[in-house]
Amino acid sequence: MAKQHIVILTGAGISAESGISTFRDANGLWEGHDIMEVASPQGFATDPALVLDFYNQRRAQLLTVKPNAGHTALVSLEEKYDVTVVTQNVDNLHEEAGSTKVIHLHGELLKARSSADSNAIVDWTEDINIGTLAEDGSQLRPHIVWFGEDVPMISTAVEYASTADIFIIIGTSLQVYPAASLSQYVPLGTPIYLVDPNKPEGLSSHIHFLQGSATEKVPELVGMLMDLTD
Numbered sequence: 560m561a562k563q564h565i566v567i568l569t570g571a572g573i574s575a576e577s578g579i580s581t582f583r584d585a586n587g588l589w590e591g592h593d594i595m596e597v598a599s600p601q602g603f604a605t606d607p608a609l610v611l612d613f614y615n616q617r618r619a620q621l622l623t624v625k626p627n628a629g630h631t632a633l634v635s636l637e638e639k640y641d642v643t644v645v646t647q648n649v650d651n652l653h654e655e656a657g658s659t660k661v662i663h664l665h666g667e668l669l670k671a672r673s674s675a676d677s678n679a680i681v682d683w684t685e686d687i688n689i690g691t692l693a694e695d696g697s698q699l700r701p702h703i704v705w706f707g708e709d710v711p712m713i714s715t716a717v718e719y720a721s722t723a724d725i726f727i728i729i730g731t732s733l734q735v736y737p738a739a740s741l742s743q744y745v746p747l748g749t750p751i752y753l754v755d756p757n758k759p760e761g762l763s764s765h766i767h768f769l770q771g772s773a774t775e776k777v778p779e780l781v782g783m784l785m786d787l788t789d
């Protein structure tokens with residue numbers, strides 16, 4: 560029998576206990592910066608050095624942190640389910656933990672791309688400075704989807720969501736679209752679980768809410784789902 564398909568939407572909250580700050584828990588500031596300053600094309604045009612430095616710091620920090628029990632628990636689901644992780648995170652902690660199918664909606668810190676061609680993407684672990692050039696001679700920039708830019712991976716994510724047998728949401732304030740609308744594409748009647756320490760306002764009653772941190776509640780949820788298939 561074909562394995563059931565679990566689709567998991569994650570946000571900054573799953574990486575919080577690895578030591579990477581979330582965004583909205585800090586009053587809408589990302590590491591002390593107004594989000595439009597460091598995560599918009601206008602911000603990059605206004606002060607490219609500040610934006611490059613911001614992501615240089617995020618990238619350097621990422622290389623010092625490790626996946627936590629939340630990331631790791633999701634990997635074990637692959638023993639019994641077909642699992643797709645759709646993450647809003649730009650860190651690589653799902654991959655580091657061992658998840659094999661991960662879709663990054665908002666780009667990846669450990670990749671860079673040409674300013675002239677959004678498809679010219681390269682692996683990147685170093686700093687990017689003004690004058691660090693892509694192969695086509697344009698300024699290299701972080702491979703991050705900034706506010707106002709297209710989210711090319713959303714159509715792939717929607718396709719996966721529309722075939723989900725179980726849908727899980729972990730550690731996202733569901734404020735950033737189109738990611739926040741993904742649960743609308745799951746087939747009617749699909750069980751939806753949400754893990755977060757904070758209950759979102761107006762949470763729909765058909766969503767099973769598990770209140771708590773990712774390292775505590777994700778292993779619990781995974782244990783329950785593993786028992787379901789015995």
Ligand code: NAD
Nearest residue numbers: 570571572574581582583648649650665730731732772773
């Ligand atoms: P958000 O900061 O808006 O919301 C974080 C959510 O995580 C909140 O609902 C909060 O209650 C919850 N949370 C906090 N601690 C938690 C824990 N220990 N366990 C589980 N949940 C916890 O994050 P978002 O919705 O992902 O949107 C932020 C945007 O900023 C994203 O699009 C992302 O690209 C970017 N961002 C990425 C990272 C990262 O890659 N790790 C970090 C910060 C921001």
